[in-house]
Amino acid sequence: MSGLLAALFILALFAAFVVLIAAQRQRARTGVPIDARVVYSDTGAWEKIEKPLFARRYNLTGKPDYIVEQNGAIVPIEVKPNRRASVPRESDVMQLMAYGLLIEETLGQNRAAPEYGLLKYRDTVFQIDFTDELRGELLALLDAMRRDLDARDVPRSHEEGARCRACGYRGECGQMVE
Numbered sequence: 001m002s003g004l005l006a007a008l009f010i011l012a013l014f015a016a017f018v019v020l021i022a023a024q025r026q027r028a029r030t031g032v033p034i035d036a037r038v039v040y041s042d043t044g045a046w047e048k049i050e051k052p053l054f055a056r057r058y059n060l061t062g063k064p065d066y067i068v069e070q071n072g073a074i075v076p077i078e079v080k081p082n083r084r085a086s087v088p089r090e091s092d093v094m095q096l097m098a099y100g101l102l103i104e105e106t107l108g109q110n111r112a113a114p115e116y117g118l119l120k121y122r123d124t125v126f127q128i129d130f131t132d133e134l135r136g137e138l139l140a141l142l143d144a145m146r147r148d149l150d151a152r153d154v155p156r157s158h159e160e161g162a163r164c165r166a167c168g169y170r171g172e173c174g175q176m177v178e
């Protein structure tokens with residue numbers, strides 16, 4: 001009987017080890033650092049999906065994939081699981097910076113503003129430092145977007161053929177790229 005108990009105990013330890021490895025791999029796929037605590041998630045992977053963050057001052061709203069606390073710092077994480085690149089796209093950097101601004105406005109009274117964010121592509125994690133220069137670029141971009149809201153016609157960006165081919169307005173657009 002004690003041999004059976006020992007075998008069951010070893011089997012239970014092995015199962016726990018397999019579950020731990022699977023959890024670590026899942027974290028690696030999300031870009032969430034192992035030593036970080038998830039405080040917000042828009043994916044439902046750890047907890048219920050949270051409400052969007054809203055910054056009245058900038059009239060900006062958004063839902064980062066994750067917000068984690070690591071060594072006392074708050075860090076937003078945006079995951080682009082199918083994207084491969086050796087440098088991050090500017091639009092992804094601006095999106096991550098916007099999340100930093102949202103966190104600063106919504107959680108800032110209790111914590112320091114994020115100093116950086118993590119952008120997770122399929123095979124790479126980029127650390128994007130939230131500099132004053134990057135903040136200025138984001139605020140200028142937000143101003144330009146607000147001006148475009150009142151414009152009658154806004155020229156579209158057609159620099160990426162694959163994105164253009166997947167666009168839902170392709171049939172109505174006379175500016176498509178092949």
